[in-house]
Amino acid sequence: MSIDNKDLFNAINGMMDRLMAEMGEDSASFQPHVVGFRIVIDSVPVAPGMSGPAATGGTEQPAPEVHRIGDEVYVVAGLPGVSEENLNLNLDGETLVIESSSNIGTCHTTAVLPPVDAATMKHSLKNGVLEVTFRALPEATDTDTSSEPETTS
Secondary structure (H helix, E strand, C coil): CCCCHHHHHHHHHHHHHHHHHHHCCCCCCCCCCCEEEEEEECCEEEEEEEECHHHHCCCCCCCCEEEEECCEEEEEEECCCCCHHHEEEEEECCEEEEEEECCCCEEEEEEECCCEEEEEEEEEEECCEEEEEEEECCCCCCCCCCCCCCCCC
16 A cells, blocks of 8 residues: 555645644644744853743743853844844843834843943844844952051051
8 A cells, every 4th residue: 555645744734724723723824933042152051042922921022141251241132023123222221121023023121231331232133133242341349449558647
């Protein structure tokens, strides 16, 4: 008995159409949606930035990642379908506010940053991935900066 691949795929498509109809979805327009990525630096996996209905209770917001590498701070966020015209970035103190809109919907998310020089903010948006870079400022320390003991006369 020979099985025709075309018949097999037609049978599978028919089953999927019936399953989607039972779930109340039109299988032709049903698209699975997961936003995320994984970054590996020097063979060490960095926690993935994932979002989606399961991760956020029904609202899809990107999970920005913040990395300090040398004297640079990088913020990376997935923004599928967003164009440069629909992107708004604001630095509010130590918080980067990311707002955007696309055919998928609107997005409002934030990323808490270490001390950065706001004037050095640069960004790129390619293939739905936003990368924002800053020059890092030295971390504040709690040490006394005076090296001379005080003398009284």
